Amino acid sequence: MLTKRIIACLDVDGGRVVKGVQFENLRDAGDPAELAKAHSASGADEIVLLDISAAHERRATLLDTVRRAARQLFIPFTVGGGIRTLEDAAAVFSAGADKISVNSAALADPAVITRIAERFGSQAVVVAIDAKRSDGTSHWEAFTHGGRTPAGRDAVVWAREAESRGAGEILLTSMDRDGTGVGFDCELTRAVADSVRIPVIASGGAGGAQHFVDVFREGHADAALAASIFHYGFSRLVDLKQEIGSQGIPVRWPC
């Protein structure tokens, strides 16, 4: 049976993982390459590395980070953050990424999705959507630039357009839930997942195993991504997958 994917996300700035990490047995807990490998060994189904560096001069550092992380990583590896052109994407692919994720650049110029998909295949193109609920409604607006700028696009409509332009997956982050640990926005996830044929990765709000079960069952997500929940030790991911599996959700276990 096709399993639901649990994806570990690393937020990286200037070549260092920025969120507080409390892994033991790591020589360098801020090193993305070491953390990616550790997450893979403890059962992550996929790794996403998001470069949150604002400064352009740090891009060379990113490529070096991707190269070092990819060398020892034999599960799917997605890299996002600051990819604007086919050339940016090509550089990240040749450094060893399997997929790239685009957000602001795709909203500014949706044709970039098609350009990258035509060269590298749709399976390599993830369109990331940062969505914020319009007050008191069941509508969500897409935001760009790390959630600072409203894009004036309905998130569900934009997800459909991204699919038709060649996106292979949607990485859907609820800005309302991100960092809260109160659970994924299942209503948002379901609205998007039921509107497209491509897989939807839910993100934002993970605080425990039940949240994953809920977003798979109620939200119809194909995968769920989290960052901070995994930053409390290796055993967390292992326990989490077992607990999700014990509730009847198909997960890859043993890995």
Place this chain on the structure above:
Amino acid sequence: MIAIVDYGAGNLVSVKKALDWLGQECAITSDPGQVKKATKVVLPGVGHFASTAALGRSGLQDAIADTIGRGVPFLGICVGMQWMFEQSQESPETPGLGVLTGECERFPASVKSPHVGWNQLEVKPSSRLLSGVPSSAFVYFTHSFRAPVADTTVACCEYGGQFSAAVERDQLFGVQFHPEKSGEIGLKILGNFCAI
């Protein structure tokens, strides 16, 4: 030297990286001459079946057919495996190599397509490629078309019905999943191919 055939479709770095990790001498090449000299040939592939038309135009198809004819071990991955069949519904005007009988088909409308993620194999014990791989092992798939189950099938997978996850005949091998992205199990499978 293992030749990783580059025909301009997709990203070959992952396959190279996995073979490097296994300590294999390998090179990404688009030169038919180099393919003919290889001790083993790997044809990766992502994207659209129509992209394999470039193999015919560039002389790579003839080079691959030549190596297969001489019994050089061949491994097709994803679209590379689909190309071993006669054709695909994805691009009916693009012929496959036709060393395996049958046509690749789309998934039924009852399931989401593409099929993306980790799914389980049902391994036939006779397989050399999958030697030591537990039946029900998880591997990573990402594809919209699939090869039917045939007598060359050595592993099935279930998604909107059963399809061929791995095929094998003599020195010909094909996998629909991505062994280079399938963790320890995938490295084991690539290692088996390298040891043939």
